[in-house]
Amino acid sequence: MVSYQVKEKPWAGFKMPLHYPRYKKEDYMKMEEWKVDMLLKEYGLPCKGTLQEKRAYAMTTFLWPSQL
Numbered sequence: 001m002v003s004y005q006v007k008e009k010p011w012a013g014f015k016m017p018l019h020y021p022r023y024k025k026e027d028y029m030k031m032e033e034w035k036v037d038m039l040l041k042e043y044g045l046p047c048k049g050t051l052q053e054k055r056a057y058a059m060t061t062f063l064w065p066s067q068l
Contacts, residue, residue: 021062028059 021039023031031039036054040046040061047057059068 023062025059025063025067028055028063031055031058 028036033051033054036051036058037046040054040058043061045057045061047054049057
């Protein structure tokens with residue numbers, strides 16, 4: 001199960017970098033754990049869980065439903 005790290009001010013956690021990630025589902029499925037962690041952290045969304053759970057979280061966060 002994925003657990004999300006909540007900060008003192010939950011409303012201030014999400015960060016929007018200049019560019020939105022342009023990965024496809026296939027890219028997320030092959031992505032190494034350190035890269036998934038860095039991507040989520042860059043957007044202020046660090047989480048704990050298995051690699052599969054982190055990948056699923058990243059995909060549901062950054063992909064449109066039609067891309068899942």
